[in-house]
Amino acid sequence: MSVNFLISQAKNIQIVIDENASEIEALDQNIGDGDHIFNVQRGLKLVVELEKDIKNLPLQKSLNMIAMKVLSGIGGSSGALFGTFFMSMAKTPDLDKNVNFSKACEMIITGINAMKERGKADVGEKTMMDVLIPVSEKLNELKSGNKDMKEGLSEIIKIAEERMLATKDMLATKGRASFLGERAKGHIDPGARSSQLIIDTICKSVINQ
Amino acid sequence: MKKFINNVDDFLKESLNGFGKAHADIIKVNFEPNFISRKSKTKEGKVSLISGGGSGHEPMHGGFVGHGMLDAACPGFVFSAPTPDQMQAAAEHVDSGAGVLFIVKNYSGDIMNFQMGAEMYSGKNDSIITNDDVAVEDSTFTTGRRGVAATVLVEKIVGSLAENGGSLEECKKLGEKVNKNSGTMGVAFTSCTVPAAGKPTFDIGNDEMEFGVGIHGEPGRKREKIQSSKTIVNNMLEAILDDLKPQKNEKTLLFVNGMGGTPLTELYLVYDNACEILKSKGIEITKSLVGNYCTSLEMQGASITLLKCDEEILKNWDAPVHTAAMRWGM
Numbered sequence: 127m128s129v130n131f132l133i134s135q136a137k138n139i140q141i142v143i144d145e146n147a148s149e150i151e152a153l154d155q156n157i158g159d160g161d162h163i164f165n166v167q168r169g170l171k172l173v174v175e176l177e178k179d180i181k182n183l184p185l186q187k188s189l190n191m192i193a194m195k196v197l198s199g200i201g202g203s204s205g206a207l208f209g210t211f212f213m214s215m216a217k218t219p220d221l222d223k224n225v226n227f228s229k230a231c232e233m234i235i236t237g238i239n240a241m242k243e244r245g246k247a248d249v250g251e252k253t254m255m256d257v258l259i260p261v262s263e264k265l266n267e268l269k270s271g272n273k274d275m276k277e278g279l280s281e282i283i284k285i286a287e288e289r290m291l292a293t294k295d296m297l298a299t300k301g302r303a304s305f306l307g308e309r310a311k312g313h314i315d316p317g318a319r320s321s322q323l324i325i326d327t328i329c330k331s332v333i334n335q
Numbered sequence: 336m337k338k339f340i341n342n343v344d345d346f347l348k349e350s351l352n353g354f355g356k357a358h359a360d361i362i363k364v365n366f367e368p369n370f371i372s373r374k375s376k377t378k379e380g381k382v383s384l385i386s387g388g389g390s391g392h393e394p395m396h397g398g399f400v401g402h403g404m405l406d407a408a409c410p411g412f413v414f415s416a417p418t419p420d421q422m423q424a425a426a427e428h429v430d431s432g433a434g435v436l437f438i439v440k441n442y443s444g445d446i447m448n449f450q451m452g453a454e455m456y457s458g459k460n461d462s463i464i465t466n467d468d469v470a471v472e473d474s475t476f477t478t479g480r481r482g483v484a485a486t487v488l489v490e491k492i493v494g495s496l497a498e499n500g501g502s503l504e505e506c507k508k509l510g511e512k513v514n515k516n517s518g519t520m521g522v523a524f525t526s527c528t529v530p531a532a533g534k535p536t537f538d539i540g541n542d543e544m545e546f547g548v549g550i551h552g553e554p555g556r557k558r559e560k561i562q563s564s565k566t567i568v569n570n571m572l573e574a575i576l577d578d579l580k581p582q583k584n585e586k587t588l589l590f591v592n593g594m595g596g597t598p599l600t601e602l603y604l605v606y607d608n609a610c611e612i613l614k615s616k617g618i619e620i621t622k623s624l625v626g627n628y629c630t631s632l633e634m635q636g637a638s639i640t641l642l643k644c645d646e647e648i649l650k651n652w653d654a655p656v657h658t659a660a661m662r663w664g665m
Binding site for chain 2: 151155157158159160161164165194197198199200201202203204205206207209210244245299300301302304305306307309
């Protein structure tokens with residue numbers, strides 16, 4: 127993982143999120159208040175705009191700058207959670223050395239663990255963590271390098287999609303949708319959908335490299 | 336969407352600019368990071384109160400910055416929690432050394448961002464979380480009840496105690512008492528439109544109402560056909576009384592809050608209906624507040640908040656206050 131990788135992924139993700147913006151907005155209006163997509167779009171724009179400031183910086187420093195940008199520029203739950211994600215990724219040890227696949231897995235796992243801690247949400251609560259936690263668990267298996275990387279990433283794509291779809295029939299116990307009780311059932315969680323799209327985009331891009 | 340807008344991206348900035356100009360005698364608006372603070376410095380030894388949340392609930396919270404209430408307010412984008420750097424900067428700006436009490440409405444985004452702000456602020460600080468909305472079931476395993484209109488009462492009452500030298504611990508304790516003693520129920524007749532979205536947050540029929548609505552247009556307990564005001568008010572009060580269980584002849588404050596799009600004429604009618612119903616149940620209304628204080632953009636609707644009052648609460652409610660949206664006694 128390099129700063130260039132982060133920037134190019136942010137650009138890829140921005141395209142995919144923009145393509146699916148109206149779907150995510152509609153999901154949020156069903157069970158939330160409709161701000162999630164704007165927060166995600168604002169965050170991606172801020173990260174993409176950071177390119178000139180971070181492209182020549184060491185990985186750890188640019189992750190910290192992304193974290194502060196995301197934290198101060200988005201707001202809402204997404205800002206706090208994604209800010210926490212990047213801030214914790216930056217704390218992974220030995221980032222000044224070559225960051226190989228195994229290290230990159232470790233960084234993402236660290237980031238997702240910190241999000242879980244910050245949001246105090248676990249799987250089954252109809253949030254983005256329903257997608258991210260299983261993905262993190264799978265990355266933990268792949269980290270050792272005993273398995274073919276591309277095969278592993280294809281599995282992650284599948285897991286993310288299944289878990290995103292599974293939020294449809296859940297009762298929400300965390301986040302804005304939790305106020306709805308039974309009425310939240312039958313709707314996919316917008317945060318789970320945006321997270322799944324992000325995971326899907328990154329994995330596909332790595333597989334096709 | 337029909338709104339006074341030049342450019343969606345400038346919506347908040349221009350609104351804050353206007354607020355700063357209109358109330359330059361009381362407050363000052365700081366940009367990047369955004370926060371509203373009192374014009375004058377916090378006096379030494381006084382605990383600072385800071386609140387904040389998404390914009391779109393005006394006058395909450397910026398309209399409550401001033402003598403006897405808040406020291407600073409951090410406005411986020413419309414309906415989005417403010418960011419930790421705003422809380423950190425506001426705390427650094429207003430803290431006189433006696434500590435900072437953050438007043439936070441119970442929404443996941445607000446909780447997380449305020450928590451991070453508090454972690455980033457090196458001075459002494461504590462937080463209270465308001466969760467007065469009886470429309471939502473409370474549970475330790477869930478996000479729990481929403482913090483809505485009673486936040487206004489918490490800010491006024493704790494603000495008075497802080498102004499009169501209450502310590503951080505005493506302020507927190509009083510805030511928690513006010514929160515525990517209050518219950519709120521809201522009803523919406525129409526949706527609101529978030530400027531960035533450009534269309535209403537939810538669809539609702541001409542003859543329908545959302546019972547138990549939140550302050551962001553998020554759905555409530557149920558969708559119903561609209562009924563007479565007396566019936567609606569009765570159902571709202573029933574939900575509140577069920578939760579608060581006030582004693583006979585217990586003193587209360589009755590707060591009828593407009594969601595932004597309902598005229599005061601109707602709010603006073605609601606107040607009248609609520610008074611009659613409460614009187615018939617032997618509940619004494621000692622204090623009143625009627626108006627648009629905790630709004631949801633242009634949504635039509637209202638919430639009713641009942642606060643059980645003891646002498647400490649009553650004394651601090653009556654104390655002088657001078658903010659953009661609330662002023663008496665001075």
